[in-house]
Amino acid sequence: MATSASSRESIWADLEPLLPQVRKPAQYTGGEGNIVVKDHRACSSSWLLVYPDAYEVGQPNQGVQILYEVLGEREGTVAERGYSPAADMEALLRQHGLPFFSLETHRPLRAFDVVAFSLATELGYTNLLTALDLGEMAVRAADRADDAPLVMVGGHAAFNPEPLAPFVDVVCAGDGEEFVGEVDDLVKAWRADRERGAGWPREELLEAIAEVDGAYVPRFYEAEYTRQGRLRGTFPRRRGVPYRVPKRTVSNLDAWPYPKRSVVPLTETVHERYSVEIFRGCTRGCRFCQAGMITRPVRERSKDTIKEMVDNGLAETGFEEVGLLSLSSADHSEIQGLCGEVADAYEGTATSLSLPSTRVDAFNVDLADELTRDGRRSGLTFAPEAGTERMRRVINKTVAEADMLATAEAAFSRGWRHIKLYFMIGLPTETDADVVGIAELGLKVLEVGKRYGKKNKVTVSVGGFVPKPHTPFQWAAQDSPEQLRHKIGLIKSRVGGEKGLNLRYHDPAPGVLEGILARGDRWVADAVQRAFELGARFDGWDECFDLELWRRALADAGLDEAWYTTRERDEAEVFPWEHLDSGLERDWLWTDWQEALAERELGDCRWIPCYDCGVCPGLDLEHQTGHLPIISAS
Amino acid sequence: MPVAATLSSAGSDAGAAQSPSRSSSDAVAARSPSRSSSEAVAARIRVRYAKTGKLRFISAIDLGRLWERALRKAGLPIAYSEGFSPHPKISFPDALPVGCASTGEYAELTFAAPVAVDAAIRDLNAAFVDGCEVWQAVPVVHGAPRLSTLLAASLWQIDYPSDTDPCDVDAAVAALRAAQRVVIARHRKSETVEADLRPFVHDLVGSGTCVRAVLLRSEPPVRAGELHAALAAFRPDAAGRQALPEPTRFTRVAQGAPAENGVDEALSGARVALGASGDP
Structure with missing residues (x-):
């Protein structure tokens, strides 16, 4: 058909004249280093990978980069990327009747077989709907024609996809590397049959995809509620689909050494570096941390693979910074040798090395020293998360205050001049004393700093805690913005006008929305759609977020904010995400929640006998680390 | 050299x-x-x-x-x-x-x-x-x-849409060449100041649907967009000529020393001619 063929071609000629009218036009041009441009006509499947936020935020995302390369390396598969247009660009696109487009070839969203969204946070949901709507797609999956692109989501927030359930066709729970290949094979078969005139209905394709490990097809499940409006459960409504969807887990990271050739942005983004995951998963067991819980078990990448990836990655990109990523970097069994060898290799080349996510201990200062041999020791960041030892036992991130101060001493004495400390407020059982403890800890660290230099500084950064699915804190009540503002006030007045201590905090209002979307059920989807219709966009941006708009959307959808946020759940609560199996046993999560309330810590299962969280036997895997195996003493 | x-x-x-x-x-x-x-x-x-x-x-x-x-x-x-x-x-x-x-x-x-x-x-x-x-x-x-x-002058090319009447281009160029003063408004933060571009327009020609000009270095520099604004500001004359539309492209062609009919390119010294249009 001529019309559908023309609507699949590049819109660049129409877009280019609009670029002088928008802010930051380079975010829409594509043409970056290391992009993969393929001829669509020579390919038998096409994917548009969308990060539903601004280019500057989404471009560095590691998950998108990995899948972009994995798909791009497949024969006959084309993968392109898309990001959310800012308000000025969205208005121009609508004014000129232009669709959401890809960056590589500026093709309309509808020209792709699969549109896959990466959901790192919940605050991109209205941007997701904007992309679909601007992409000339029916926002609701049930309204889509057989040949419309498949809408897929993945990433950490997809572990509770229910607030998006009516909008998406397929959810990927867990690691995407193997998953996308298996889905791609099915999409190719589907498209080939359609092009031969022997097409199967969309439902049949979805049935086939539902058999892929890690795939959840929301339309094949139904949420049942009691007459009082409490969730009874989410149950399969189609024969053959799993009762609970097990997450997908890549067992050997060395077999997936991606990214190899990261896209190098032409314009500023939040992280401009070649990043390599040194391991996936975490056994520390911090009770607030969704990432740590849903990515178990630990899978280390070998030192040799990491070094090879860094060498090739820098040569292919020209980046001046390397990031060694993980949830707790110093826990890699070969971290010391790795840091030393990487530092040796790049000494004197003006290449900077960063090791985010380090814990508060002196060993990390040694590592940081190693990575800054050129002596540029500006800021060191630690995340104690809570201000008192009691509170840290509750969240299971136990560090003694004396050790923390010793760490600060080690850092300042070796020339570090600025320590940044990250904390959360609104944690379960938190008292005013715990909150004031944040300020006091900051002041004590500053006192240590002042002994080594009058100009030394401490930054205390405070964020509001939002309880997340698949964690022991999924039962917890979330603080209201009013409670959080009171707590920020406590810290402010304790810190006073102390020079050298910089207090940073965010407005607590967006946390309300994050909480609703994080623990929301399918009913919340109506509010998401309503908010989108009312104009909500870029909810993660303080300057765009509008709580009153969302409250209107909730009211229109007949939903109660407090039900989703400030309500503490009891043991009988059935969660909207329980049909997605992260591997963690519900009983273990509940026990750990009770342990938290009793202020009891739980050790790292690398060092203590297994406490049966359920992940390893469920996946038939064990933690893969270079550490010596722990023999149970009992 | x-x-x-x-x-x-x-x-x-x-x-x-x-x-x-x-x-x-x-x-x-x-x-x-x-x-x-x-x-x-x-x-x-x-x-x-x-x-x-x-x-x-x-x-x-x-x-x-x-x-x-x-x-x-x-x-x-x-x-x-x-x-x-x-x-x-x-x-x-x-x-x-x-x-x-x-x-x-x-x-x-x-x-x-x-x-x-x-x-x-x-x-x-x-x-x-x-x-x-x-x-x-x-x-x-x-x-x-x-x-x-070495970059005392720059040769610019302003391309107008292909359906622009070349006579409109020529008329605007001729008017600017003949003018003693070419005053444009520059918007600076809260204030608007007027500036005379004419002393910095070393030479310019119309060529089909594009204009090529040699601009002399100045502080602040004359922007090609300002030159277009000045060209577009000339009202239709008795012959019923139209004001110039928004350009499709601004191109800085070369820089160097101002010369007769062009610039002497800064590194090679070779003459880059004003009259040679980039359009085939």
């Missing part, structure tokens, strides 16, 4: 499709076969390069990073400044407004060790993304004048 290390330019990339076609006179330096076998070795070099296609939309800050990464990717030993946050020693004498194309950009590079100029530029061009390409490079000899002093 510095020795020119002339380079042939690779042609068939996607960016080139967006870039203005290189007429023989615009690209005279790049295409000149005369000294293409230079084996010069130098630690400081000056380059003329093109910024075209999608790269038109990146800022001056973005451009600095683009150069740094290409140099690193090419494995060239660019020197870094001392101090807390070292910067590569690349200097750009003036910034091109975002959105404009150029085949007449210039930079000076300082390396930590001498490099073979031709080979270095070949590697650098291979490392650049489409839209950035060095056309010519020369070693900086001791006592050479500052690069910015």
Whole structure:
């Protein structure tokens, strides 16, 4: 058909004249280093990978980069990327009747077989709907024609996809590397049959995809509620689909050494570096941390693979910074040798090395020293998360205050001049004393700093805690913005006008929305759609977020904010995400929640006998680390 | 006069499709076969390069990073400044407004060790993304004048939509040439100041649907957008001519010394003629 063929071609000629009218036009041009441009006509499947936020935020995302390369390396598969247009660009696109487009070839969203969204946070949901709507797609999956692109989501927030359930066709729970290949094979078969005139209905394709490990097809499940409006459960409504969807887990990271050739942005983004995951998963067991819980078990990448990836990655990109990523970097069994060898290799080349996510201990200062041999020791960041030892036992991130101060001493004495400390407020059982403890800890660290230099500084950064699915804190009540503002006030007045201590905090209002979307059920989807219709966009941006708009959307959808946020759940609560199996046993999560309330810590299962969280036997895997195996003493 | 290390330019990339076609006179330096076998070795070099296609939309800050990464990717030993946050020693004498194309950009590079100029530029061009390409490079000899002093004039081309009546272009050009003063409004933060462009318009011609002009360096510089605004401000005359529409493209063609009918390109000294349109 001529019309559908023309609507699949590049819109660049129409877009280019609009670029002088928008802010930051380079975010829409594509043409970056290391992009993969393929001829669509020579390919038998096409994917548009969308990060539903601004280019500057989404471009560095590691998950998108990995899948972009994995798909791009497949024969006959084309993968392109898309990001959310800012308000000025969205208005121009609508004014000129232009669709959401890809960056590589500026093709309309509808020209792709699969549109896959990466959901790192919940605050991109209205941007997701904007992309679909601007992409000339029916926002609701049930309204889509057989040949419309498949809408897929993945990433950490997809572990509770229910607030998006009516909008998406397929959810990927867990690691995407193997998953996308298996889905791609099915999409190719589907498209080939359609092009031969022997097409199967969309439902049949979805049935086939539902058999892929890690795939959840929301339309094949139904949420049942009691007459009082409490969730009874989410149950399969189609024969053959799993009762609970097990997450997908890549067992050997060395077999997936991606990214190899990261896209190098032409314009500023939040992280401009070649990043390599040194391991996936975490056994520390911090009770607030969704990432740590849903990515178990630990899978280390070998030192040799990491070094090879860094060498090739820098040569292919020209980046001046390397990031060694993980949830707790110093826990890699070969971290010391790795840091030393990487530092040796790049000494004197003006290449900077960063090791985010380090814990508060002196060993990390040694590592940081190693990575800054050129002596540029500006800021060191630690995340104690809570201000008192009691509170840290509750969240299971136990560090003694004396050790923390010793760490600060080690850092300042070796020339570090600025320590940044990250904390959360609104944690379960938190008292005013715990909150004031944040300020006091900051002041004590500053006192240590002042002994080594009058100009030394401490930054205390405070964020509001939002309880997340698949964690022991999924039962917890979330603080209201009013409670959080009171707590920020406590810290402010304790810190006073102390020079050298910089207090940073965010407005607590967006946390309300994050909480609703994080623990929301399918009913919340109506509010998401309503908010989108009312104009909500870029909810993660303080300057765009509008709580009153969302409250209107909730009211229109007949939903109660407090039900989703400030309500503490009891043991009988059935969660909207329980049909997605992260591997963690519900009983273990509940026990750990009770342990938290009793202020009891739980050790790292690398060092203590297994406490049966359920992940390893469920996946038939064990933690893969270079550490010596722990023999149970009992 | 510095020795020119002339380079042939690779042609068939996607960016080139967006870039203005290189007429023989615009690209005279790049295409000149005369000294293409230079084996010069130098630690400081000056380059003329093109910024075209999608790269038109990146800022001056973005451009600095683009150069740094290409140099690193090419494995060239660019020197870094001392101090807390070292910067590569690349200097750009003036910034091109975002959105404009150029085949007449210039930079000076300082390396930590001498490099073979031709080979270095070949590697650098291979490392650049489409839209950035060095056309010519020369070693900086001791006592050479500052690069910015070599860029006293720039030749600009303003392209109008293909359905523009060439007579409208000619009429606007003729009116501007005849004017004693060409006053435009410049918006600065809260105030608007008036400026007379005429003293800085060395020469201009209309050629089909494009205008080419030699603008003299000034502080603040006259922007091609301001020249267009002045051209478009001339009202239809008795012959019923139309005001000029929004241009489709601004291109800085070359920079150098102002000359009769064009500029003498800064690195090669070759005349880039005012009258030679970039349009085929």
